Amino acid sequence: MTSATYDSKYAIETRDMHIYYGAFRAVKDVTFGIERNKITALIGPSGCGKSTVLRSFNRMNDLIPGARTEGEVLYHGQNLYGPDVDAVQVRREIGMVFQKPNPFPKSIYDNIAYGPRINGWKGSKAEMDELVERALRGAALWDEVKDDLKKSGLALSGGQQQRLCIARALAVEPEVILMDEPCSALDPISTLKIEELMFELRQNYTIVIVTHNMQQAARASDYTAFFLMDKDDRAGQLIEYDTTNNIFQNPKDKRTEEYISGRFG
Amino acid sequence: MSAEINASGERSTGRLPQGEAVRQNVAVRQRRGRVWEAVLFASTVVGIVILVMLAFNIVNDAFGGIAVQSVVEEEELTDGRQLEALSQQELVGILETNLRSRVLRNLERERPLAERSKEELIDIINQEIIKPEVVAIYPLSEFLFNRPAIEAELAEAFPRAELQFKSWLNWNFLTSPMSSNPLQAGIRTAILGTLSLLLLTILIAFPLGIGAAIYLEEYNSDKPFDERSPVGRWLNRAIQRTAGLIETNIYNLSGVPSIIYGILGLAIFVRALEPITSGAVFGANEGVTANGRTILSAALTMSLLVLPVVIISSQEAIRAVPSSLRQASYGLGATKWQTVWKIVLPNALPGILTGTILAISRAIGETAPLIVIGASTFIVTDPSGLFSKFTVLPLQIYNWTSRPQEEFRAIAAAAIIVLLILLLSLNAAAILLRNYLRSKRIST
Numbered sequence: 001m002t003s004a005t006y007d008s009k010y011a012i013e014t015r016d017m018h019i020y021y022g023a024f025r026a027v028k029d030v031t032f033g034i035e036r037n038k039i040t041a042l043i044g045p046s047g048c049g050k051s052t053v054l055r056s057f058n059r060m061n062d063l064i065p066g067a068r069t070e071g072e073v074l075y076h077g078q079n080l081y082g083p084d085v086d087a088v089q090v091r092r093e094i095g096m097v098f099q100k101p102n103p104f105p106k107s108i109y110d111n112i113a114y115g116p117r118i119n120g121w122k123g124s125k126a127e128m129d130e131l132v133e134r135a136l137r138g139a140a141l142w143d144e145v146k147d148d149l150k151k152s153g154l155a156l157s158g159g160q161q162q163r164l165c166i167a168r169a170l171a172v173e174p175e176v177i178l179m180d181e182p183c184s185a186l187d188p189i190s191t192l193k194i195e196e197l198m199f200e201l202r203q204n205y206t207i208v209i210v211t212h213n214m215q216q217a218a219r220a221s222d223y224t225a226f227f228l229m230d231k232d233d234r235a236g237q238l239i240e241y242d243t244t245n246n247i248f249q250n251p252k253d254k255r256t257e258e259y260i261s262g263r264f265g
Numbered sequence: 266m267s268a269e270i271n272a273s274g275e276r277s278t279g280r281l282p283q284g285e286a287v288r289q290n291v292a293v294r295q296r297r298g299r300v301w302e303a304v305l306f307a308s309t310v311v312g313i314v315i316l317v318m319l320a321f322n323i324v325n326d327a328f329g330g331i332a333v334q335s336v337v338e339e340e341e342l343t344d345g346r347q348l349e350a351l352s353q354q355e356l357v358g359i360l361e362t363n364l365r366s367r368v369l370r371n372l373e374r375e376r377p378l379a380e381r382s383k384e385e386l387i388d389i390i391n392q393e394i395i396k397p398e399v400v401a402i403y404p405l406s407e408f409l410f411n412r413p414a415i416e417a418e419l420a421e422a423f424p425r426a427e428l429q430f431k432s433w434l435n436w437n438f439l440t441s442p443m444s445s446n447p448l449q450a451g452i453r454t455a456i457l458g459t460l461s462l463l464l465l466t467i468l469i470a471f472p473l474g475i476g477a478a479i480y481l482e483e484y485n486s487d488k489p490f491d492e493r494s495p496v497g498r499w500l501n502r503a504i505q506r507t508a509g510l511i512e513t514n515i516y517n518l519s520g521v522p523s524i525i526y527g528i529l530g531l532a533i534f535v536r537a538l539e540p541i542t543s544g545a546v547f548g549a550n551e552g553v554t555a556n557g558r559t560i561l562s563a564a565l566t567m568s569l570l571v572l573p574v575v576i577i578s579s580q581e582a583i584r585a586v587p588s589s590l591r592q593a594s595y596g597l598g599a600t601k602w603q604t605v606w607k608i609v610l611p612n613a614l615p616g617i618l619t620g621t622i623l624a625i626s627r628a629i630g631e632t633a634p635l636i637v638i639g640a641s642t643f644i645v646t647d648p649s650g651l652f653s654k655f656t657v658l659p660l661q662i663y664n665w666t667s668r669p670q671e672e673f674r675a676i677a678a679a680a681i682i683v684l685l686i687l688l689l690s691l692n693a694a695a696i697l698l699r700n701y702l703r704s705k706r707i708s709t
């Protein structure tokens with residue numbers, strides 16, 4: 001899927017994207033690009049289609065019966081919804097962290113090792129140990145769990161579980177990490193840790209994060225996309241997309257301004 | 266607790282009880298609750314009473330007293346000494362003086378008496394001379410609590426009879442084959458039949474049922490053929506319709522009376538597939554006697570019978586695996602099969618196992634379908650393979666309870682106890698297995 005010749009500042013680009021759940025169009029007409037090695041936040045009121053858009057980036061919507069995506073989602077210049085693209089390969093390169101921490105009921109070690117193993121890992125046990133450590137360090141969890149990697153992932157606190165899920169995603173060496181409100185189930189301190197972590201990860205990964213939390217978007221992202229539901233057909237649409245600074249300091253659309261100043265949504 | 270009534274009526278609609286009425290209202294509601302509690306307790310008690318009665322009934326028949334009367338008393342033969350205390354020569358002497366010469370000659374021809382061991386000689390003396398005979402049997406309750414009446418009755422009818430305790434459930438009973446004499450009849454054949462039928466049914470119904478459940482739960486929405494061609498679309502539709510039909514009818518199937526499965530099994534496995542189920546095509550020569558009425562036919566029929574329940578309980582266990590785990594797996598680039606095999610199944614397995622073992626254990630007690638497919642009711646040889654004749658415990662019990670003699674009722678009760686123990690241990694095994702798997706799947 002990776003083509004060396006393709007060269008764009010965007011990791012992912014959507015063109016005229018419409019997403020349907022059965023007959024209902026949940027998202028319409030989205031055209032924008034996610035910049036490489038940056039953090040892009042998707043904001044907007046509940047039900048405006050942020051999660052739907054995020055899931056379209058790694059074809060998780062395919063798992064929902066009746067869900068359908070029209071238009072193009074380009075990754076390295078290739079349409080992810082093209083006829084020859086396998087969703088499994090897409091998800092291996094574009095990882096995902098979910099709203100509710102969902103570690104497997106396995107040991108911490110096996111949680112991390114699961115991804116590499118199912119993706120055809122060929123290394124030795126020692127190399128796997130190394131990979132597990134690197135992933136856990138990458139997710140800033142190593143120091144807290146290095147002494148009991150055999151412990152169940154479910155025995156960790158909520159914030160630790162979410163970092164375990166991030167580590168698990170890192171272990172398959174993705175290029176892009178999608179996060180759907182990763183902090184909404186966490187306390188403020190865990191939230192802060194995850195935000196710091198995102199800044200670290202930005203050097204090596206492209207991150208797209210859905211958030212409900214205005215401060216978080218303002219604090220922790222480089223670009224912000226504001227979505228809003230069209231009152232007539234209830235389809236979510238992209239209202240404004242710019243650097244986070246511009247969106248928060250100097251929004252061009254009145255609806256954006258109203259939303260970030262808390263006047264609706 | 267006094268509610269303030271707003272004078273102007275602003276805070277109160279006046280439609281809710283106030284003041285003293287509140288207390289009364291609460292008291293009435295509490296009383297109603299207590300009445301229901303009593304009703305619920307009563308239904309529990311009824312259940313327990315029924316269970317106790319069942320247990321009493323079985324135990325009452327399976328244990329009790331027997332009155333044994335011998336043709337000749339042991340003491341008369343031996344001048345008051347015990348048979349065991351006599352020497353070999355003395356035993357031979359007793360046989361020679363008490364047996365008719367023809368019987369004696371036959372015994373000598375089999376093997377000279379002088380060469381036989383003491384135990385053997387005592388057995389012969391017991392069987393041929395003393396000849397203990399059960400002249401009356403009494404259920405446990407009478408034996409324990411009605412002793413004087415029994416003894417009086419015995420003294421009149423069988424003055425030499427001796428009243429003794431008898432457990433019809435004993436080692437001999439477990440290890441002897443069927444016999445038309447209730448005192449010698451055992452359930453060895455039936456136990457072996459039940460166990461092998463159970464094992465075969467598990468081997469057949471388990472993989473089929475779990476497989477179908479996985480397909481219906483995880484793959485049902487898949488479109489395996491190319492949607493762009495009309496043929497592919499048609500095939501996909503056909504597959505989905507079929508799966509939908511199965512899915513909606515599985516509950517109906519699980520409610521079909523078991524005898525109907527017996528009729529189905531008779532038509533398909535015993536008759537239509539006879540060459541296979543009798544083992545003829547595999548060159549098994551037992552098939553000649555059993556035709557299609559083999560243990561294999563029975564296992565296939567039982568599998569049909571339990572399959573709907575196995576599928577339903579497996580589906581429920583699979584459905585109980587949180588979808589967030591599936592999503593996590595897919596999100597890491599796992600294929601559907603990897604997700605099913607490595608995430609869904611291990612997490613569903615404890616539930617699948619308990620559900621299906623319970624379903625299959627129900628089949629142990631089934632009688633009707635086995636009668637229909639022609640299981641043997643009187644058979645003395647152990648089942649020896651897939652293609653042999655067989656009988657099972659419930660069939661044996663059914664057979665015995667339908668006979669008039671009281672002895673048969675007693676051994677039927679003993680066989681029921683064995684069947685119940687088998688059932689309970691299977692259920693216990695299911696629970697232990699589940700707990701073991703749960704603890705292995707580290708989860709806290």
Ligand SMILES: Nc1ncnc2c1ncn2[C@@H]1O[C@H](COP(=O)(O)OP(=O)(O)O)[C@@H](O)[C@H]1O
Nearest residue numbers: 021026045046047048049050051052053064236
């Ligand atoms: N699985 C689904 N099936 C049908 N409709 C859905 C599904 N998921 C989301 N929707 C609908 O799509 C719209 C957008 O949902 P979502 O993307 O979850 O919004 P957000 O994440 O911004 O709150 C909502 O109207 C929601 O009801």
Ligand SMILES: [Mg+2]
Nearest residue numbers: 050051052210
């Ligand atoms: Mg959402």
